[in-house]
Amino acid sequence: MTDQSNRFEADHAVAADMPILSVRGLGVTFDGERERPFGPPKKIQALDNITFDLERGKTLGLVGESGSGKSTLGRAILRRLPISEGRVIFDGRDISNVKGEALRRLTRDIQLIFQDPYTSLNPRMKVLELIAEPLLVHGLVSSLEEARDQVGELMRLVNLPLDALDRFPHGFSGGQRQRIGIARALALKPRLIIADEPVSALDVSVRAQVVNLMQDLQQELGLTYVFIAHDLSVVRHISHDIAILHRGHMVEMAERDALYDTPEHPYTKVLLSAVPEPDPALRRNGDCALEAHRPPELNLSGPGCRYRDCCDKSGGHCQREAPPFAKHRGGHWAACWHVSTD
């Protein structure tokens, strides 16, 4: 175990058996457009009744199509937007309503890795400034020179050469920029990292390197990840558990191999059937699985399962009542009347 790892552990003495993150009945509602002048804004329910636990040191892969609520869930956990319903418990503490200094402190513990390393790094700041900025903002160092050693150690962690410190980000490749973004996210020694599509903007050839780096860092520093992706092929390698979002609802969650080998929810099966086929025209059931972006508010009318219109198993029960997100065979959690319980 390295010194860096010891430092992380010493700083974060916690009950090891408690999930680092528990989300209970989480709902997030946005104000949409007004239907008439001066009328009330339409309500957009981006997330509804999301419940899951994430164990310390593990990765939850969060998968869903565009508009399914992945980023909203990430931002709700980070407390960057108001929670309408339910609770987010981080390290045994309810953080659903934290404000002020407590929220500021929380941003040290939970960090975000952005999707696009081209736009997320200020082009006018040198790498030293970019990585040192969180340390300066949180008052952990008082000058760039004081930060230099810590930043150098972060550069070592993400396999970037030290001579990069005094250069601007435009001189780096996408993969190297994402390493800078990761070093910046690590600067405050977070325990939980929300990685919002961290490899989607990168060339396919460097995606695996960044995913492998994140895995190595997880081992070395004991990090926990929520790894967001819009497709199941990206999260397989890195995830311990995988959760599937569909129109603001969690429809299935299971241990990685169980989800790929024996998917339970019809929507998961359709997403999986789309994974190996790169040509969208050839994807099976493509109309429903890979639907064009449809805001969730269009789908909230009436009772019943939100997937009912796309499901070939849909029957009367599915039309009348939404299935609960419940535990089923083989440890799968799924929201479907057609999955049998243990």
Ligand SMILES: Nc1ncnc2c1ncn2[C@@H]1O[C@H](COP(=O)(O)OP(=O)(O)OP(=O)(O)O)[C@@H](O)[C@H]1O
């Ligand atoms: N600030 C906001 N105001 C109003 N609606 C919003 C806001 N942010 C998100 N939404 C809506 O909430 C829903 C979920 O959006 P979200 O960005 O979380 O989806 P996503 O799964 O991350 O999609 P993508 O993969 O395209 O990023 C969408 O209908 C989106 O239009």
